Amino acid sequence: MSEEKQHISSYTSHILVLGALLVLTAASVAVTSLEMGKYNTLVAMLIAGTKAGIVLTWFMHLKFDNKIFAIFTVAVIVLFLLVLYVTFFDYSYR
Amino acid sequence: MSETITSKHVSFLEHKGKYKGLLGWILSTDHKRVGLLYLYTMLVFFSIAAILGLLMKIQLIAPGYTIMGPQTYNSMFTVHGIIMIFIIVVPGLPAVFGNFFLPIMIGAKDVAFPKLNLASWWIYIIGILVVLSSQFVGGWPDTGWTFYAPYSFRTPTNVLPALFGAFILGFSSILTGINFVVTIHRMRAPGMTWFRMPLFPWTLYATAWIQILATPVIGITLLLTVMERVLGVGVFDPTLGGDPILYQHLFWIYSHPAVYIMILPGMGAISEILPVFSRKRIYGYKAIVLSSLAIAFVGYFVWGHHMFTSGMSGRALYAFSFLTFIVAIPSAIKVFNWVATMHKGSLNFQTPFYWAVSFIFVFMIGGFSGLTLGSLATNVHVHDTHFVVAHFHFIVFGGTGYSFMAALHYWYPKMFGRMYDRGWANTGWAVFFGGFLTLYLPMFGLGMQGMPRRYYDYLPEFHTGNIISSLGAILMIVGAIIVIVNLVRSARYGEKTSEKNPWGGKTLEWETDTPPTLENWEDLPTVEERPYEYK
Numbered sequence: 078m079s080e081e082k083q084h085i086s087s088y089t090s091h092i093l094v095l096g097a098l099l100v101l102t103a104a105s106v107a108v109t110s111l112e113m114g115k116y117n118t119l120v121a122m123l124i125a126g127t128k129a130g131i132v133l134t135w136f137m138h139l140k141f142d143n144k145i146f147a148i149f150t151v152a153v154i155v156l157f158l159l160v161l162y163v164t165f166f167d168y169s170y171r
Numbered sequence: 172m173s174e175t176i177t178s179k180h181v182s183f184l185e186h187k188g189k190y191k192g193l194l195g196w197i198l199s200t201d202h203k204r205v206g207l208l209y210l211y212t213m214l215v216f217f218s219i220a221a222i223l224g225l226l227m228k229i230q231l232i233a234p235g236y237t238i239m240g241p242q243t244y245n246s247m248f249t250v251h252g253i254i255m256i257f258i259i260v261v262p263g264l265p266a267v268f269g270n271f272f273l274p275i276m277i278g279a280k281d282v283a284f285p286k287l288n289l290a291s292w293w294i295y296i297i298g299i300l301v302v303l304s305s306q307f308v309g310g311w312p313d314t315g316w317t318f319y320a321p322y323s324f325r326t327p328t329n330v331l332p333a334l335f336g337a338f339i340l341g342f343s344s345i346l347t348g349i350n351f352v353v354t355i356h357r358m359r360a361p362g363m364t365w366f367r368m369p370l371f372p373w374t375l376y377a378t379a380w381i382q383i384l385a386t387p388v389i390g391i392t393l394l395l396t397v398m399e400r401v402l403g404v405g406v407f408d409p410t411l412g413g414d415p416i417l418y419q420h421l422f423w424i425y426s427h428p429a430v431y432i433m434i435l436p437g438m439g440a441i442s443e444i445l446p447v448f449s450r451k452r453i454y455g456y457k458a459i460v461l462s463s464l465a466i467a468f469v470g471y472f473v474w475g476h477h478m479f480t481s482g483m484s485g486r487a488l489y490a491f492s493f494l495t496f497i498v499a500i501p502s503a504i505k506v507f508n509w510v511a512t513m514h515k516g517s518l519n520f521q522t523p524f525y526w527a528v529s530f531i532f533v534f535m536i537g538g539f540s541g542l543t544l545g546s547l548a549t550n551v552h553v554h555d556t557h558f559v560v561a562h563f564h565f566i567v568f569g570g571t572g573y574s575f576m577a578a579l580h581y582w583y584p585k586m587f588g589r590m591y592d593r594g595w596a597n598t599g600w601a602v603f604f605g606g607f608l609t610l611y612l613p614m615f616g617l618g619m620q621g622m623p624r625r626y627y628d629y630l631p632e633f634h635t636g637n638i639i640s641s642l643g644a645i646l647m648i649v650g651a652i653i654v655i656v657n658l659v660r661s662a663r664y665g666e667k668t669s670e671k672n673p674w675g676g677k678t679l680e681w682e683t684d685t686p687p688t689l690e691n692w693e694d695l696p697t698v699e700e701r702p703y704e705y706k
Contacts, residue, residue: 156384163490164424166487
């Protein structure tokens with residue numbers, strides 16, 4: 078059996094994650110009142126992406142786990158962004 | 172004690188587990204039995220879809236109404252496409268030969284998650300039943316297997332179960348992909364480094380990542396179409412502010428990589444067969460591995476070539492055309508390596524070799540016609556014509572179908588412990604190959620002449636090509652019947668064999684018993700050299 082050491086997160090880190098998620102949720106609501114044209118979507122996606130990053134890094138323990146999981150996760154996100162980029166090659170120039 | 176030893180030495184076919192009879196199969200978590208369950212299911216549905224295809228070709232043997240009207244024809248090509256794509260070629264080689272041989276080829280006793288593996292098959296069956304329910308209630312769907320918006324939520328036919336069934340089938344694919352990735356990462360035998368792994372597992376690995384990452388896109392797209400149809404959410408519907416081209420983007424973001432889900436494991440199987448029947452080390456092992464990964468990666472970015480006439484922006488057209496030409500390179504690398512492997516080899520002309528070599532032939536025709544379609548100028552002229560049907564079948568049927576048959580004839584003695592009749596197998600291949608070319612080659616000409624696809628009728632000038640093509644379809648079905656009857660009959664009555672290595676292979680599956688025992692290995696093998704080391 079594997080004797081890998083399990084990382085146990087502290088309450089403080091959980092509370093900090095919760096706080097960050099609440100602040101960013103408030104921010105994503107707040108930016109809807111700003112008129113930024115097509116950049117509204119971009120800003121909303123950035124905030125949502127940051128929230129997902131916080132959840133993945135601390136709450137889901139990517140920061141403390143074997144680096145291979147982080148590498149695969151980043152690779153998948155890069156692939157997803159590339160697919161979005163190629164899709165918007167159509168929408169941006171129509 | 173003696174019972175335990177006996178059960179260890181009994182083949183997986185004869186092993187008596189917790190359940191007997193049919194339950195011993197449909198509740199078995201043994202990866203080999205799960206692989207065979209997929210094989211039998213696919214055999215049944217392939218037969219149904221092939222008959223639908225034959226009926227369409229009989230309809231097209233003469234202009235006008237021959238045996239069916241336009242609505243029936245539309246339903247025929249829809250159901251033919253849905254069954255062939257979602258039930259046969261997408262699960263295809265990974266589900267059958269991946270399940271059966273991946274653990275054996277990497278020296279493991281089973282896949283990483285055996286129960287999940289069986290669950291994948293059950294989800295597959297549930298998906299099939301949901302798809303089939305569309306045939307019996309409210310009229311067959313008539314959208315084509317692509318379910319294009321806005322027609323898919325406007326048609327009065329029963330398209331909902333077909334959409335939902337395809338959505339369910341996607342889960343089976345994802346779970347199989349996860350199982351294979353974990354199995355390959357965690358369960359390789361001692362000494363089997365990444366670059367000592369045979370090429371079939373390598374292609375399964377590349378495929379599994381596409382299954383995991385691309386399938387959710389089609390899942391959510393089909394679900395959105397269901398919501399569009401039921402709730403009118405307005406994502407794709409232009410009358411509600413939606414964008415039907417967005418549907419095409421999302422559909423092809425999955426469905427183009429899905430072509431590589433279909434073809435990559437086939438390429439892996441061919442890469443196993445050619446060195447064995449050439450008695451030569453595979454030429455450019457690492458190039459084949461890297462080109463498999465390159466195909467899997469670049470294959471994500473070429474989906475737009477299905478949409479050249481849909482109304483995309485000009486810059487997107489150039490980008491997709493360029494990327495399409497790029498993805499041809501790793502495929503060409505593989506073909507070069509296969510030919511180089513055979514060059515100056517000691518060729519052994521057996522049935523698997525015939526299928527493998529004819530695979531290269533038809534795949535090349537499919538590949539080159541793909542470049543014709545990937546080129547913007549020619550695409551405009553042949554888009555949605557029979558040229559596309561010919562190209563598609565040369566790649567998907569010629570690629571996946573031929574490699575599937577090559578793999579089945581190659582691994583058959585190991586799977587069943589019996590040998591098929593080689594004379595009938597070779598005859599079946601020859602008739603099938605002749606029929607295949609007679610069926611699909613004229614379609615290139617018909618497409619160049621301007622005959623559109625998905626029409627039950629045509630102008631008189633297309634008659635000659637259609638007669639030849641329809642006769643080819645009949646010939647090909649005769650060939651398929653010879654092949655399938657020979658294999659099915661031989662599974663029961665074929666010459667028994669317990670020879671471990673009838674072809675002289677160098678990979679691990681040829682070191683285990685024929686047929687393999689329940690857990691494949693008494694002691695896990697140790698791997699000390701790369702595969703295909705023919706001296």
